Amino acid sequence: xxxxxxxxxxxELKQELTEEEFNxxxxxxxxxxxxxxxxxxxxxxxxxRVNNLRRQKGKVERLNPAIHSKVNKTKKAPxxxxxxxxxxxxxxxxxxxxxxxxxxxxxSFWASERYVSRAQVIVQQPDGMATMDASMAVLSxxxxxxxxxxxxxxxxxxxxxNDMLMYLNQKLDxxxxxxxxxxxxxxxxxxxxxWEDIFDYYLNRIDIYIDSNSNIVYIETQAFDxxxxxxxxxxxxxxxxxYINSIGHQLANAQLEFILQEHENIEHKLQEAQTKLLSFQQxxxxxxxxxxxxxxxxxxxxxxxxxxxxxxxxxxxxxxMSSNAPQVIAAKTTLSALxxxxxxxxxKLSDNENNVMSVSEILAQYTDLKVxxxxxxxxxxxxxxxxxxSRIEAYRQLKYLVVVEAATEPNEAKYPDVFYNITLxxxxxxxxxxxxxxxxxxxxxxx
Numbered sequence: 001x002x003x004x005x006x007x008x009x010x011x012e013l014k015q016e017l018t019e020e021e022f023n024x025x026x027x028x029x030x031x032x033x034x035x036x037x038x039x040x041x042x043x044x045x046x047x048x049r050v051n052n053l054r055r056q057k058g059k060v061e062r063l064n065p066a067i068h069s070k071v072n073k074t075k076k077a078p079x080x081x082x083x084x085x086x087x088x089x090x091x092x093x094x095x096x097x098x099x100x101x102x103x104x105x106x107x108s109f110w111a112s113e114r115y116v117s118r119a120q121v122i123v124q125q126p127d128g129m130a131t132m133d134a135s136m137a138v139l140s141x142x143x144x145x146x147x148x149x150x151x152x153x154x155x156x157x158x159x160x161x162n163d164m165l166m167y168l169n170q171k172l173d174x175x176x177x178x179x180x181x182x183x184x185x186x187x188x189x190x191x192x193x194x195w196e197d198i199f200d201y202y203l204n205r206i207d208i209y210i211d212s213n214s215n216i217v218y219i220e221t222q223a224f225d226x227x228x229x230x231x232x233x234x235x236x237x238x239x240x241x242x243y244i245n246s247i248g249h250q251l252a253n254a255q256l257e258f259i260l261q262e263h264e265n266i267e268h269k270l271q272e273a274q275t276k277l278l279s280f281q282q283x284x285x286x287x288x289x290x291x292x293x294x295x296x297x298x299x300x301x302x303x304x305x306x307x308x309x310x311x312x313x314x315x316x317x318x319x320x321m322s323s324n325a326p327q328v329i330a331a332k333t334t335l336s337a338l339x340x341x342x343x344x345x346x347x348k349l350s351d352n353e354n355n356v357m358s359v360s361e362i363l364a365q366y367t368d369l370k371v372x373x374x375x376x377x378x379x380x381x382x383x384x385x386x387x388x389x390s391r392i393e394a395y396r397q398l399k400y401l402v403v404v405e406a407a408t409e410p411n412e413a414k415y416p417d418v419f420y421n422i423t424l425x426x427x428x429x430x431x432x433x434x435x436x437x438x439x440x441x442x443x444x445x446x447x
């Protein structure tokens with residue numbers, strides 16, 4: 001009973017196999033090894049068939065070549081249905097050929113065409129001299145330039161920013177264009193998509209490239225309509241130009257405000273120095289303390305000399321005459337007048353509170369105040385020159401976005417690249433299939 005059951009299964013296996021497989025020794029050995037774990041009886045029966053084929057092969061080889069040729073001719077070639085059945089059972093068909101075929105149909109007949117508009121821009125800045133004197137530049141620090149971020153990178157960052165997308169959506173309603181129902185489902189964006197999804201989709205539809213040699217910014221925009229792609233690229237260029245110009249104006253205004261503030265501070269210091277010098281002159285009633293002090297000092301020295309001579313003369317007269325003598329009285333009167341004049345001259349060097357100061361002290365204070373005023377005047381002159389220059393140079397330092405190539409209006413769709421996409425998809429699926437087969441065979445080998 002068991003033998004009959006085994007023979008029945010062997011006959012069923014024979015019907016499942018093609019004639020070529022049923023007569024292939026290697027194939028039958030592999031088949032016997034495959035079913036040995038689940039059905040050892042069937043495996044033994046297959047090996048019997050293998051032994052019979054080996055004996056038959058030995059007899060055929062002993063035939064002469066003519067008969068051997070006739071035997072080979074009698075072998076039937078596999079039919080079309082048999083070959084089709086073999087293909088249906090092949091995993092390569094299901095995992096590589098069929099997906100590639102479906103992807104090819106999608107790319108050829110269903111995928112929506114995308115148009116690409118290009119534009120080229122560059123950031124330029126007019127040449128200009130420094131807007132401040134060397135002393136002011138050192139004090140203010142404006143002579144140090146910041147080259148941490150290039151202007152072209154700034155343009156790229158702004159184009160790929162959320163602010164740019166909000167402006168484009170407000171002006172062009174870009175989200176509605178990319179969500180049209182006429183676009184295939186795999187290419188369009190969902191009408192109910194979140195803003196983050198729209199932003200990611202927008203980044204996938206623009207391409208920004210910066211040439212490191214020329215600093216030219218290349219802008220490419222994709223859209224499902226030729227005119228919209230052109231309008232989108234043109235709008236991006238115009239908005240980027242506005243952004244760069246606005247930054248330039250802000251920097252120019254900030255520089256002018258800083259220089260004006262410094263100029264006001266220097267002007268205040270000059271006024272303060274002038275006020276102190278004027279108050280000092282008014283305090284001692286001196287127009288030019290240097291000249292007047294020297295004159296007063298000379299007069300004082302002369303009076304002191306006359307007083308000394310007159311006192312000596314008076315002592316000589318009193319030694320010979322009485323105090324009521326006309327000569328003694330005249331000498332005393334003259335001496336008194338000289339002393340009175342000396343006190344008057346000394347009083348000129350006293351302040352409002354009658355504090356008498358020496359000529360050297362007055363000259364020292366006056367020189368100090370005058371030096372401070374001269375320094376303040378020099379700083380004010382430099383600041384005034386810098387202010388006038390900065391009013392002109394600040395606007396010469398503005399940066400401008402120069403359009404090298406205006407936005408193009410495409411006549412033909414660039415995407416999808418059907419041949420490239422299908423080839424790439426086929427190669428990738430074949431590679432994945434090979435990797436999967438290797439992994440599967442390795443697992444079976446290790447069992």
